Amino acid sequence: MLELVDVHAEIDGKPILKGLSLVIRPGEVHAVMGPNAAGKSTLSKVICGHDAYTVTGGDIRFEGESLLELAPEERARAGIFLSFQYPVEIPGVSTSYFLKAAVNAVRKSRGEDELSAVDFLKLARERMKLVDMTKDLLNRSVNQGFSGGEKKRNEIFQMAMLEPKLAILDEMDSGLDVDALRIIASGVNALRSPERAMLVITHYQRLLDYLVPDFTHILVDGRIVKSGDAELAKVVEDRGYDWIRAEIGAGA
Amino acid sequence: MSTPDVLARDAYQAAFAALQERLPGFSDARSTAAAALDFPVRRSEAWRFTQARNLLQTTYTPRGQALGPLPEGVLSLDELPASVAQHLLSVAPTTGFAGLNAAFFTEVAGLHSAAGTSRQVELTLTHRELSVPRVLVVAEAGSSLELLVRHDVLDGLAVPVIEIVAHPTSRVSLTHVVHDRGGHFAGVVAGSLTGSTVALQSVFSRASDGIARLDVAVDLGEGSRFDSSGLVLGRGRSHTDHHLAIAHSGHRAVSTQQFRNILDERSRAVFTGEVHVQRGVTGSDATQSANTLLLSDDASAVARPWLVIDNDDVKAAHGATVGRIDPDALFYLRARGIGALEAQRLLTGAFAGEVVETVPEAFREAVRAVVDAYLEGAA
Numbered sequence: 001m002l003e004l005v006d007v008h009a010e011i012d013g014k015p016i017l018k019g020l021s022l023v024i025r026p027g028e029v030h031a032v033m034g035p036n037a038a039g040k041s042t043l044s045k046v047i048c049g050h051d052a053y054t055v056t057g058g059d060i061r062f063e064g065e066s067l068l069e070l071a072p073e074e075r076a077r078a079g080i081f082l083s084f085q086y087p088v089e090i091p092g093v094s095t096s097y098f099l100k101a102a103v104n105a106v107r108k109s110r111g112e113d114e115l116s117a118v119d120f121l122k123l124a125r126e127r128m129k130l131v132d133m134t135k136d137l138l139n140r141s142v143n144q145g146f147s148g149g150e151k152k153r154n155e156i157f158q159m160a161m162l163e164p165k166l167a168i169l170d171e172m173d174s175g176l177d178v179d180a181l182r183i184i185a186s187g188v189n190a191l192r193s194p195e196r197a198m199l200v201i202t203h204y205q206r207l208l209d210y211l212v213p214d215f216t217h218i219l220v221d222g223r224i225v226k227s228g229d230a231e232l233a234k235v236v237e238d239r240g241y242d243w244i245r246a247e248i249g250a251g252a
Numbered sequence: 253m254s255t256p257d258v259l260a261r262d263a264y265q266a267a268f269a270a271l272q273e274r275l276p277g278f279s280d281a282r283s284t285a286a287a288a289l290d291f292p293v294r295r296s297e298a299w300r301f302t303q304a305r306n307l308l309q310t311t312y313t314p315r316g317q318a319l320g321p322l323p324e325g326v327l328s329l330d331e332l333p334a335s336v337a338q339h340l341l342s343v344a345p346t347t348g349f350a351g352l353n354a355a356f357f358t359e360v361a362g363l364h365s366a367a368g369t370s371r372q373v374e375l376t377l378t379h380r381e382l383s384v385p386r387v388l389v390v391a392e393a394g395s396s397l398e399l400l401v402r403h404d405v406l407d408g409l410a411v412p413v414i415e416i417v418a419h420p421t422s423r424v425s426l427t428h429v430v431h432d433r434g435g436h437f438a439g440v441v442a443g444s445l446t447g448s449t450v451a452l453q454s455v456f457s458r459a460s461d462g463i464a465r466l467d468v469a470v471d472l473g474e475g476s477r478f479d480s481s482g483l484v485l486g487r488g489r490s491h492t493d494h495h496l497a498i499a500h501s502g503h504r505a506v507s508t509q510q511f512r513n514i515l516d517e518r519s520r521a522v523f524t525g526e527v528h529v530q531r532g533v534t535g536s537d538a539t540q541s542a543n544t545l546l547l548s549d550d551a552s553a554v555a556r557p558w559l560v561i562d563n564d565d566v567k568a569a570h571g572a573t574v575g576r577i578d579p580d581a582l583f584y585l586r587a588r589g590i591g592a593l594e595a596q597r598l599l600t601g602a603f604a605g606e607v608v609e610t611v612p613e614a615f616r617e618a619v620r621a622v623v624d625a626y627l628e629g630a631a
Contacts, residue, residue, distance in 0.1 A: 072586035073586040073595075076589035090581050093599070102588035142584075
């Protein structure tokens with residue numbers, strides 16, 4: 001479904017990704033872990049087409065087609081969803097207006113009819129239950145004045161509404177207490193399906209207790225240096241990243 | 253050598269001399285205003301960022317046909333009772349460009365709100381040549397009026413003057429929408445508040461490259477409240493200037509100013525919010541914000557808060573910002589599938605939204621339609 005082939009990317013002329021390769025198939029959940037400044041957030045932004053980042057080499061393919069020439073909205077309409085590490089507050093735009101515009105933009109590109117206001121609300125109420133959200137959030141400006149937990153729940157709610165083929169969850173656990181994390185992880189687990197792939201980017205292993213990945217990759221200095229199953233995450237939790245750095249050093 | 257203001261003064265005074273006999277009433281006031289004509293071309297702090305000389309390049313012919321048939325309950329000059337007509341020319345200044353109106357006006361739309369009544373009125377003014385209509389609002393105690401005045405500026409120089417006399421416990425809201433397709437606009441809104449509540453929402457939707465200026469002069473008597481908001485939708489090489497002069501002359505008066513500019517292409521906006529709290533006046537509260545969203549590198553804005561306070565017992569706050577569309581917000585919307593252009597419109601509309609929300613419900617859709625037309629790039 002998603003193939004990253006020897007991807008090099010930079011921001012402000014500074015190389016961040018230095019030959020990253022990764023293949024994700026439908027139904028799979030991949031975790032990418034790594035120390036600070038390894039390139040984790042860059043990875044998510046580059047897949048979604050943030051224009052601050054330049055891909056200088058390699059290719060990113062989604063369902064066989066290169067994404068590199070596509071605008072962020074075209075990637076979203078193709079079925080890629082990013083749960084933001086820091087969801088943006090947008091004063092003056094109500095959550096329901098924003099989300100209806102987003103859902104209908106995606107539906108339209110799939111050749112489906114736009115949802116009516118009534119059908120949209122019905123769907124929204126149903127999907128909010130996944131993450132224990134209350135419907136008054138729909139009338140509030142997007143993320144404005146939301147607590148950290150509400151923002152993250154809103155991300156997963158949006159994911160549930162947009163029904164992506166690939167969901168990228170960027171540091172979903174940052175700033176959450178255990179209870180909030182549990183709610184959000186259960187929402188995400190409910191959205192796992194044989195057709196939907198997920199890329200879970202995280203600094204800590206904690207999240208992966210709730211959201212167990214099929215594969216774990218370790219990202220260091222812009223490259224995936226080690227891959228394994230869910231057990232690899234636990235090794236990182238116990239031993240940190242230094243032993244991996246040492247291993248790479250020894251091999252070089 | 254004669255400067256543009258002197259040339260214009262001479263030309264308009266000659267026109268006045270020729271017309272004088274045929275102008276309806278107020279002959280002394282007209283003569284005084286005509287004799288005192290003086291345009292703020294030089295050394296005027298109030299016009300520092302707006303080129304008054306551009307309004308004077310042509311001497312336009314006075315033309316008294318801005319108003320058209322008046323809606324029911326709106327009185328013409330002939331129909332005004334003396335108790336109401338006495339307020340004409342008593343509230344607004346008769347100097348500067350307003351002097352042209354005082355000298356030449358022939359049309360009046362009079363709104364007299366009887367005590368305890370409540371109503372909504374819409375007026376449309378179409379401006380060509382030298383257009384100098386007056387609107388007079390006299391609100392009696394306990395009355396409530398929501399007034400929408402639309403200005404359609406086709407060419408020439410429009411100098412409409414709106415005077416509001418708001419008696420104790422009355423409420424007046426003026427939604428003032430200017431759409432120009434040519435020419436220049438130098439309008440005046442003036443109010444005398446004695447323990448009353450007046451609101452002004454001023455919207456400029458610019459389609460020509462001319463100058464548009466609104467002078468707001470309000471005197472707040474004891475316990476009065478004046479809430480002003482404004483929205484400039486600029487494009488082309490248009491220049492738009494909001495100039496407010498608010499005098500807190502009675503105790504415990506409140507004034508608020510909330511102005512926003514959205515500027516595209518090479519457009520420019522100026523905002524001056526002058527608040528004067530007079531000596532010995534206590535318990536004043538004045539707040540002011542002026543925020544600008546630049547949609548182009550070539551657009552620009554000037555914001556001047558201007559607080560003149562002659563005593564200590566005052567609460568005053570002001571803030572001004574100039575910014576661009578937040579790239580993080582734009583990316584967030586696009587990452588959800590919303591197209592770049594629509595995302596930009598959504599964010600721009602949200603910026604305007606805060607002012608649109610200040611418009612009374614009865615006229616809010618009309619104002620929202622003006623904003624939507626601007627966002628869609630329609631003239």
